[in-house]
Amino acid sequence: MSNFFSSSIGKKIIMSITGLFLILFLLLHLSINLLLIFSAEAFNTASHFMATNPVLKVMQYVLAAGFIIHITWASLLTLQNQAARPIKYNTNSPARNSTWSSRNMFILGSLIFIFLVIHLSDFFYVMKFGDMAGKSDYELVTSTFKIWYYALIYIVGFVFLGLHLSHSFHSAFQTIGLNNKIWMKRLKVIGTIYLFIVCIGFAIIPLYFLIPELF
Amino acid sequence: MKLKLKIWRQKNRNSKGKFEIYDLDNVSEEMTFLEMLDYLNSKLILEDKEPVAFDSDCREGICGMCGLYINGRTHGPEKEVTTCQLSMKAFKDRSTITVEPWRSKAFPVIKDLVVDRTSFDQLIQAGGYISADTGAAPEANSIIIKKETVDRAFDAGICIGCGACVATCKNASAMLFVGSKVTQLALLPQGKAEATIRAISMVAKMDELGFGNCTNTGACEAECPKGISISNIAKLNREYLYAKIQD
Numbered sequence: 001m002s003n004f005f006s007s008s009i010g011k012k013i014i015m016s017i018t019g020l021f022l023i024l025f026l027l028l029h030l031s032i033n034l035l036l037i038f039s040a041e042a043f044n045t046a047s048h049f050m051a052t053n054p055v056l057k058v059m060q061y062v063l064a065a066g067f068i069i070h071i072t073w074a075s076l077l078t079l080q081n082q083a084a085r086p087i088k089y090n091t092n093s094p095a096r097n098s099t100w101s102s103r104n105m106f107i108l109g110s111l112i113f114i115f116l117v118i119h120l121s122d123f124f125y126v127m128k129f130g131d132m133a134g135k136s137d138y139e140l141v142t143s144t145f146k147i148w149y150y151a152l153i154y155i156v157g158f159v160f161l162g163l164h165l166s167h168s169f170h171s172a173f174q175t176i177g178l179n180n181k182i183w184m185k186r187l188k189v190i191g192t193i194y195l196f197i198v199c200i201g202f203a204i205i206p207l208y209f210l211i212p213e214l215f
Numbered sequence: 216m217k218l219k220l221k222i223w224r225q226k227n228r229n230s231k232g233k234f235e236i237y238d239l240d241n242v243s244e245e246m247t248f249l250e251m252l253d254y255l256n257s258k259l260i261l262e263d264k265e266p267v268a269f270d271s272d273c274r275e276g277i278c279g280m281c282g283l284y285i286n287g288r289t290h291g292p293e294k295e296v297t298t299c300q301l302s303m304k305a306f307k308d309r310s311t312i313t314v315e316p317w318r319s320k321a322f323p324v325i326k327d328l329v330v331d332r333t334s335f336d337q338l339i340q341a342g343g344y345i346s347a348d349t350g351a352a353p354e355a356n357s358i359i360i361k362k363e364t365v366d367r368a369f370d371a372g373i374c375i376g377c378g379a380c381v382a383t384c385k386n387a388s389a390m391l392f393v394g395s396k397v398t399q400l401a402l403l404p405q406g407k408a409e410a411t412i413r414a415i416s417m418v419a420k421m422d423e424l425g426f427g428n429c430t431n432t433g434a435c436e437a438e439c440p441k442g443i444s445i446s447n448i449a450k451l452n453r454e455y456l457y458a459k460i461q462d
């Protein structure tokens with residue numbers, strides 16, 4: 001396996017594996033968040049369990065590592081890719097041969113990263129290190145979503161995530177070699193279903209708490 | 216047709232180069248794109264000006280020598296044609312056509328629209344071949360290969376090496392070129408023996424030559440004049456992973 005991780009394909013496989021791990025994580029995250037709609041108690045219990053269970057505590061570090069590796073390698077690959085074409089075209093029509101998202105994964109990723117910083121400082125940081133002022137996790141989250149501009153930040157964040165995901169799922173399988181002409185079509189369909197479940201699922205939650213506030 | 220041509224002119228490897236504008240009258244729709252450039256050059260020569268340098272050889276879409284970036288697309292606006300097969304019917308009267316050379320670190324411009332594609336030769340030298348003993352040719356029918364396998368190998372082996380995949384890729388990646396060669400040879404019994412070493416050597420060479428990393432945008436497949444599928448890139452990734460696990 002010498003030089004595997006420094007080769008172009010090796011680096012891409014790192015992107016793919018970390019990306020697929022994040023895709024799985026989003027499903028778990030969404031399942032817990034949906035509890036917010038059904039029961040405050042269930043959400044608080046799940047949230048408490050996530051924060052205290054020793055296995056999940058370790059998983060927090062794995063998750064952080066997943067993000068850090070995904071972002072570091074994304075930056076490295078993007079810089080290398082820019083260097084591979086030192087002189088740009090004067091006239092270029094890339095829209096005729098590829099999707100906008102596929103060409104702008106780094107920009108979309110960076111926007112997701114900004115969202116992530118806001119998101120972690122809103123909730124994760126406050127729950128773990130901040131002053132909860134006697135609020136439960138449920139109260140903290142729902143009171144935030146009742147502020148319209150916070151709800152908006154979250155919804156816009158999911159749009160960026162959705163665009164990133166629109167080129168993620170099939171691309172990750174292509175990278176690890178689990179693809180061919182027939183599976184490409186299937187993977188694109190599965191990826192699109194996943195994308196809509198995740199993005200609509202996440203977006204419903206702030207809307208659920210915000211809309212009653214508006215009337 | 217009356218055309219305005221905006222063409223990249225560059226004296227040699229080291230000079231800076233810039234666009235020149237040429238007005239060209241009486242272009243026939245029946246011409247191919249290269250014939251149109253020949254026509255421009257014949258005029259430039261009569262005016263004692265330096266003709267525009269561009270590559271071509273067979274002019275029937277099989278050798279892979281020609282290749283221009285026309286109005287922001289490799290080999291121009293039509294699907295699955297090379298520049299030499301491109302008809303002037305694809306363009307409107309009184310339009311402006313921008314013509315640029317392939318742009319990639321691994322394909323430096325030599326003169327005007329001509330680029331140095333030695334890097335593709337180096338990739339082939341790194342492993343895009345099979346080793347065969349000399350002597351009498353063996354009986355061809357003694358090696359049985361499934362029809363579907365032959366078809367898949369053929370679909371990959373149809374690459375003419377024009378470099379459009381690199382030129383169109385936003386990362387200037389050579390994965391489709393390497394992928395189609397690795398796939399073609401890995402599928403056939405004659406190529407299987409060296410499949411592992413081939414995948415490793417060709418990928419190492421590709422990285423060394425300064426091609427970018429594939430991000431699966433699919434632009435190469437969309438622009439390839441032979442319609443080669445990016446499923447060959449998935450196969451390359453698979454072959455490479457498998458080779459490295461054994462390594």
Ligand code: HEM
Pocket residue numbers: 012013015016017018019020022023026070071074075077078105106108109110112113164167168169171172173175176428429430431
């Ligand atoms: C929860 C968040 C995220 C998920 C689920 C995710 C998922 C993925 C997946 C599955 C891929 C495809 C990998 C491949 O083509 O092999 C990918 C590619 C990419 N991601 Fe993310 N990602 C996330 C966040 C980010 C962030 C924060 C960045 C920051 C810059 C980023 C930058 C990129 C880039 C540049 C690519 C393309 C890389 C390439 O194809 O070489 N992503 N992502």
Ligand code: FES
Pocket residue numbers: 270271272273274275276277278279280281282297298299300
């Ligand atoms: S000149 Fe041979 S392919 Fe165009």
